[in-house]
Amino acid sequence: MKGIPTIDCMMGLHEQQEIHILGKWIEQGLLRDADSKTYTQPAEHFFKDAKKAIEDGAELKEVIALMDEIGVEKGLVGVSVEEDHGPNLEVIEKHPDRFFGYAHLNAYYGMDHVRKLEKLVKEHKGVKAAHVCAFEIQRPYNDKVYYPVYAKCVELDIPIIVYAGIPGPRVPGDCQNPIYLDEVCWFFPDLKVVMRHGGMPWEALCVSLMLKWPNLYYSTSAMVPKYIPQDIIYYMNTRGMDKILYAGYYPYIDYHTLRDGIEALPLRDHIWPKFLRENAIKVFKL
Template sequence: MPPMNVQDLVAIDVHTHAEVSATGHASLSDELFGASAKYFKEHPRPAIPEMAAYYRERRMAAVVFTVDAEHATGHPRISNEEVAESCAEHPDVLIPFGSVDPWKGRAGVREARRLVTEYGVRGFKFHPSLQGFAPNDPMAYPLYEAIEELGAIALFHTGQTGIGAGVPGGGGIRLKYSDPMLVDDVAVDFPELRIILAHPSFPWQDAALAVATHKPYVHIDLSGWSPKYFPPQLVRYANTLLKDKVLFGSDYPVITPDRWLADFDKLEIKPEVRPRILRDNAVRLLGLGDPDTMRERTTDA
């Protein structure tokens, strides 16, 4: 399989989920999956090779990850190694992220280092509500320190989650842990760490915008919501102060990029900002090339 040709891509989706392993093992328990399916509507659970074919057909690339929440849920994760190895079989369109439960302590730190150095993982997904921890809890700091040192990215779920929605007690999931203001402490204590705040952060959208505006290495991805439901202040900041820090993400497979992009086309985004959100900001953040040079080549052609 040829390497990724970033210049030929129309978009980079920075937020997709591997929901099922090659052996059929699901990333969540049946109870939590059922609640998520009801919240987002039923959807297919493609294996990683199917995801590669889907994005290749659309001339897009995708960041792929699962969520390791074994401590809080008791449900075994999908292997990070499987995700990374499967993505490595499709380097033209897939970019592997890992997920390490911060409750795993030193063992988790060792795993994170190995995933980056031996498997080419470029970042790590955290879901504070599902994993049952506050992002600014010092017990997670050795893991952040390793991620920062390795030059990888920390992507945090923020805002409400469909996982556990409608289940008594929300399936034990506490929404308070996904307040983006808790990540502000992480950005202060690890000033070189590249961070993505995932999703429009309902009910803390203004907090997410404040953190991303104030901290130079904090970005926002737009996954999990159809663009037609974006709060107006998110659209305003994406067009102006955060035009270089907002990223296209779909949350595939619960939301398809086809649906997301169709609604994004109707959003009042400046023409010069659209390619930044859809591709160029991710190119820079993921270290895939120089988007400014790419734009110059496109203009010259």
């Protein structure tokens, strides 16, 4: 994109896993409405092509060819901390020049998942971050259940990725209000925290928190670029040039749509390398 070897801080591979995750959430009673129980992706009402994207399941070589066409050098993909880790870990191991990973864990599993996170990160150098999801367990990010995870991330010197803002899936969303990260950043000043999925309707609060906390970042995942909040665009063009990371949402948002939308953003010339590449290299130590 823009002639810059771009690092995409959220993309999907082997998204058939979403069907398993949905089934688990339905079984737990997290998703209650009738429509959600028929979905193949948790926020299918927002991403109308999600069902087709999951069912079609592009081959890895096709994804890499598309990345080459669009100008994406590397993509960040999810890995489970559970024993089989899912298929993406093998992709990261075989293609370390094209993919790196974040480890998803459920904070409710306590030290079991914390130990598995440590083992995964130490044994697989391509796993560069951890990820927790507040709406999955309906606990805000300053809840004590997350603190062992945060402490381990500090020890491992890896960032924690969190969803911020009203969730796309039809579940309660107060737990993802970014104000709860204020306490986290205060208690763990060395912890790098990367917000995902927009932070809306609290985007101005996201900016205020990033101005306050040096290790708090924002990635542009799960948004068609024209809907990236204006508060974020203004902040990126001014004091926040080092704090915003490009993230798409392939395959749920088409890569051509992402590229065309990103390249149309009103960013100053010197912002592009930071947004599309350099900030990710810094945060994830690539």
